[in-house]
Amino acid sequence: MSKLTALARHTSSAQEDYLKALYGLGAVEAAVPPSRLARELDVSPASVTDMLAKLAVLGLVTHDRAHGARLTPTGRGVALEMVRHHRLLEAYLVQALGYRWDEVHDEADRLEHCISEVLEQRMFQALGGPSFDPHGDPIPSTRGSLPREHDRCLLACKAGDRVRLSRVSDREPEKLRALRALGLELGTAFEVVGESRWEGPLELRLNQRLVQVPLGLARIAFVH
Amino acid sequence: MSKLTALARHTSSAQEDYLKALYGLGAVEAAVPPSRLARELDVSPASVTDMLAKLAVLGLVTHDRAHGARLTPTGRGVALEMVRHHRLLEAYLVQALGYRWDEVHDEADRLEHCISEVLEQRMFQALGGPSFDPHGDPIPSTRGSLPREHDRCLLACKAGDRVRLSRVSDREPEKLRALRALGLELGTAFEVVGESRWEGPLELRLNQRLVQVPLGLARIAFVH
DNA sequence: TAGCTAGCTTAGGCGTGCCTAAGACTTGGA
């Protein structure tokens, strides 16, 4: 039985992408509708149906028309392995090879599927066992555990809040460059002097400077 | 026309493997028979026929039943790019991440297809512009030039020759470990005290020690 | 010169991962 599980580990890149996306969409706690997955992965709903059937046969998801798809414990494991690879790679590219935080996502998205466990281990050691990636996302342990994050979106901050940037979405490189250009890096401390009103920008005081942060940037930034 | 060439750069992993194999089999100078390629890549001759047809349409090989397949200049370029990636990755894994020379080949074989030009460049810089991989193979420049090697097989050495290990085949990890266990690393100086007779082992003097080198190991080792 | 054989190609087929188009649920509003 555990032999079978081990053999089932021949997951393809595509399968790993579905599992990772499911994980990101919260398919551990609640079922995810196929349409949501289709949008996320930019494939047709029919493709999602196909793939979910395959993943169900492999025992990586459960799939029930009424609710949608959920990860099995094994599926969660594979998903977390990809997340670990992704974030570790991002951290390595930044810390060891001088990448900027807006350059690493696409590279990691490709490499996460083809690094060995040995390489994973060596990068982890070389970085001294990092806990977070360059965007502030936690790196799952080999066992698959993740510290729970308790930060909030910059968008929700009120005037007078004194906070630090703890996390950003790594999806849109342009926005990451813009944040960096405003002086916002991971760990940067600032005070919210003007909260967002009528969908206007937030105003921050940061290193004695006043900085305007457009809504679209505040939405991808998280603080604590 | 150069637009078309640029667009033709969407080569798949499989295509890149064929081009790299062709390069390795000398398809720059002379035509390579499909059967040779099939053996090299461990695929059927029919598969080779299919793929060569595709590569010919892409302008990467010329293919002529009488002689076999040859790389076009563009095809040679793609092949050399893969060789560069492969050797650079091997060098990086050894020098930056503590891999041994017998551990890097498979890892590099997978990664060579999915690293970006940026990552290639960063690894190259991080290593200070290396010229050789951990097996003594030259790393092609971005422009695609390669220093010509003038080493000879250890098998061909005569008693009395005083030489250094300059290159080894990276295909068989077991043999690489065996060479290392005998004290043979890249650059190791030694004297051939007994050449191979009747398919017996060579005998070397190496750091005051006498070492027997089986034919199968001597065959993959090169010296100058 | 007439086979015969080795090597290459063709034909047909399979698994994967994607698509579009068309059917089948489900579900909320009229």
Place this chain on the structure above:
DNA sequence: TCCAAGTCTTAGGCACGCCTAAGCTAGCTA
């Protein structure tokens, strides 16, 4: 209550990269 929309699945098909089996060719040997 019943229909219209939205959602999901089924059906059929395509590109890729591989396979086996069957033909073809060309060159060597008898």
